[in-house]
Amino acid sequence: MALARAITLVEATHPGKQKQAQYLLTKVLQHNQDIEHHSFRGPRTFRIGLSGPPGAGKSTFIEVLGKFLTNSGHKVAVLAVDPSSSTTGGSLLGDKTRMPNLSCDMSAYIRASPSCGTLGGVTRSTNEAIVLCEGAGYDVILVETIGVGQSEFAVADMVDMFCLLIPPAGGDELQGIKKGIVEVSDVVVVTKCDGDLLPAARRIQSEYISALKFMRPRSAVWKPQVARVSALEKAGVSELWDLTQKFRQLRLDSGELITTRRKQLRLWLASHVRDHIMGRFQQHPRVRALLPDMEKMVMDGLITPGLAADYLLEVFVKGGRGDEGNDMH
Amino acid sequence: MALARAITLVEATHPGKQKQAQYLLTKVLQHNQDIEHHSFRGPRTFRIGLSGPPGAGKSTFIEVLGKFLTNSGHKVAVLAVDPSSSTTGGSLLGDKTRMPNLSCDMSAYIRASPSCGTLGGVTRSTNEAIVLCEGAGYDVILVETIGVGQSEFAVADMVDMFCLLIPPAGGDELQGIKKGIVEVSDVVVVTKCDGDLLPAARRIQSEYISALKFMRPRSAVWKPQVARVSALEKAGVSELWDLTQKFRQLRLDSGELITTRRKQLRLWLASHVRDHIMGRFQQHPRVRALLPDMEKMVMDGLITPGLAADYLLEVFVKGGRGDEGNDMH
Numbered sequence: 001m002a003l004a005r006a007i008t009l010v011e012a013t014h015p016g017k018q019k020q021a022q023y024l025l026t027k028v029l030q031h032n033q034d035i036e037h038h039s040f041r042g043p044r045t046f047r048i049g050l051s052g053p054p055g056a057g058k059s060t061f062i063e064v065l066g067k068f069l070t071n072s073g074h075k076v077a078v079l080a081v082d083p084s085s086s087t088t089g090g091s092l093l094g095d096k097t098r099m100p101n102l103s104c105d106m107s108a109y110i111r112a113s114p115s116c117g118t119l120g121g122v123t124r125s126t127n128e129a130i131v132l133c134e135g136a137g138y139d140v141i142l143v144e145t146i147g148v149g150q151s152e153f154a155v156a157d158m159v160d161m162f163c164l165l166i167p168p169a170g171g172d173e174l175q176g177i178k179k180g181i182v183e184v185s186d187v188v189v190v191t192k193c194d195g196d197l198l199p200a201a202r203r204i205q206s207e208y209i210s211a212l213k214f215m216r217p218r219s220a221v222w223k224p225q226v227a228r229v230s231a232l233e234k235a236g237v238s239e240l241w242d243l244t245q246k247f248r249q250l251r252l253d254s255g256e257l258i259t260t261r262r263k264q265l266r267l268w269l270a271s272h273v274r275d276h277i278m279g280r281f282q283q284h285p286r287v288r289a290l291l292p293d294m295e296k297m298v299m300d301g302l303i304t305p306g307l308a309a310d311y312l313l314e315v316f317v318k319g320g321r322g323d324e325g326n327d328m329h
Numbered sequence: 330m331a332l333a334r335a336i337t338l339v340e341a342t343h344p345g346k347q348k349q350a351q352y353l354l355t356k357v358l359q360h361n362q363d364i365e366h367h368s369f370r371g372p373r374t375f376r377i378g379l380s381g382p383p384g385a386g387k388s389t390f391i392e393v394l395g396k397f398l399t400n401s402g403h404k405v406a407v408l409a410v411d412p413s414s415s416t417t418g419g420s421l422l423g424d425k426t427r428m429p430n431l432s433c434d435m436s437a438y439i440r441a442s443p444s445c446g447t448l449g450g451v452t453r454s455t456n457e458a459i460v461l462c463e464g465a466g467y468d469v470i471l472v473e474t475i476g477v478g479q480s481e482f483a484v485a486d487m488v489d490m491f492c493l494l495i496p497p498a499g500g501d502e503l504q505g506i507k508k509g510i511v512e513v514s515d516v517v518v519v520t521k522c523d524g525d526l527l528p529a530a531r532r533i534q535s536e537y538i539s540a541l542k543f544m545r546p547r548s549a550v551w552k553p554q555v556a557r558v559s560a561l562e563k564a565g566v567s568e569l570w571d572l573t574q575k576f577r578q579l580r581l582d583s584g585e586l587i588t589t590r591r592k593q594l595r596l597w598l599a600s601h602v603r604d605h606i607m608g609r610f611q612q613h614p615r616v617r618a619l620l621p622d623m624e625k626m627v628m629d630g631l632i633t634p635g636l637a638a639d640y641l642l643e644v645f646v647k648g649g650r651g652d653e654g655n656d657m658h
Binding site: 022029030032033124127128131262263265266268271272274280281294299302303304309310313317 | 355603632
């Protein structure tokens with residue numbers, strides 16, 4: 001499948017492959033731009049971020065939502081951001097066996113998180129995978145995160161709408177929800193609203209409704225909502241989708257959807273620079289040649305770390321041509 | 330006072346002042362090295378990090394410990410790491426009014442946190458302030474943190490010994506203690522061990538003794554201890570000091586004290602590079618000239634943020650001589 005190969009290409013660390021990937025991405029971006037200019041006065045696609053503590057039933061929910069969407073004629077891509085897999089060596093997210101029905105669906109594409117990399121690296125390849133999925137005709141992109149480190153906030157910065165999934169569980173079990181994550185949520189979805197859990201689900205729903213009242217809304221046209229779903233009974237999914245479409249229309253009409261996407265792009269640029277600049281520094285030939293001596297001088301207490309850092313940065317910035325092997329004179 | 334002026338110099342952001350500061354620091358480092366070579370087979374000074382949740386009684390404890398030390402003939406410097414003051418515009422820490430007795434003591438020096446800056450910036454100036462205090466003859470350096478962001482971990486990386494102060498309070502009140510902070514503590518100090526709080530203090534002490542058993546010790550020669558003090562009754566302070574001196578001697582004899590200081594110096598070098606490299610990037614004249622157009626192209630969806638970042642980094646690394654205004658041809 002061409003899309004899978006393209007995403008593998010943007011995840012590659014080999015410089016030659018990265019060049020190919022960037023060429024491909026530029027072509028796809030131009031293609032996406034052409035379609036938007038000819039057919040629609042705003043993004044054709046909708047990107048939804050999904051997060052929640054372990055036990056919130058994310059996979060089950062995504063499978064049910066995904067099937068609902070493909071049955072309604074949408075093409076759905078599911079992408080995962082899971083920097084934790086860099087330490088465990090394998091990803092639990094995006095695993096096709098978690099979503100048996102959706103992974104057999106011809107209108108759905110499920111992509112596991114790359115099995116190695118920092119949050120920065122995973123974020124970059126996920127951002128680029130979103131562009132490729134949209135280029136391949138997927139119109140709803142679900143970006144899922146396991147909630148390790150700052151990954152929820154990274155996901156909130158790459159989607160049009162952020163949903164926090166909460167299981168109907170009390171106090172202690174909700175400790176796993178990161179501080180600040182409710183503030184960036186456009187919709188809080190209480191999952192497992194069925195059977196014995198229904199009373200607890202109703203209680204959690206009203207708790208979140210009260211909590212959200214105290215938070216400053218991120219949008220001028222949208223107040224965060226609390227929805228209830230049951231993946232088991234397939235209840236509330238259609239209502240939740242109507243809610244997301246109301247959100248999308250309001251944000252589109254107010255211009256916020258486009259403004260936010262533009263802001264996100266600028267943010268990604270800054271974060272890519274931040275992530276890659278240290279790699280450039282460490283690979284710089286004159287820095288590499290000087291570093292061991294500088295480290296020794298610092299460790300022997302002969303110069304301060306601050307002074308050594310200033311000197312190495314000077315070499316890095318001023319001696320830029322060093323990596324071509326000739327020094328101009 | 331010369332020391333205060335010197336620390337103000339290392340905190341300065343003006344390039345000319347920073348140059349002077351680095352010259353001064355190098356001189357002070359050489360002076361410190363000379364003394365160590367002639368008088369002692371290891372560091373003369375002892376650096377203690379102190380952290381704890383709000384309400385742990387840090388100021389009161391530091392005042393009592395500080396007075397105990399100056400009465401025993403030590404010269405004590407108290408430095409604060411408080412990156413939060415960058416947003417509030419003023420620092421609560423290091424405020425002399427918090428420690429009325431110690432601030433009148435001729436053998437003590439109390440320094441407020443610089444009133445602006447990132448964690449990186451505050452860390453750098455605190456590291457350099459430690460060197461200056463040692464150069465000025467202070468032999469016990471107490472580095473205090475309010476525990477915002479990652480500041481405790483930054484402090485744990487700049488001291489010989491890290492103490493976590495815990496008030497005798499139960500469950501919920503201890504939520505403020507950051508995950509992982511107990512693991513980096515060499516001594517846990519239960520404060521306010523007096524009067525009505527004594528039973529609670531004893532319970533907390535035994536809870537921490539059990540908890541520490543499950544943690545992997547950071548040193549081959551030291552197992553983290555739990556001590557009790559009462560600043561009110563001035564009890565336990567002398568015993569705590571004996572404990573820190575036992576720690577210091579064991580670490581000194583095993584060579585760990587010196588190894589750790591060397592490792593910390595290398596760590597600071599890396600973190601200074603990380604903190605300053607982005608500033609260099611943003612100030613680079615060709616990057617500054619290109620950035621607005623690149624940002625616009627990214628926001629218009631014409632190139633990916635990743636590709637734009639790669640291009641800007643290329644300009645930054647290769648076009649280093651741009652800031653001298655001539656391009657060699």
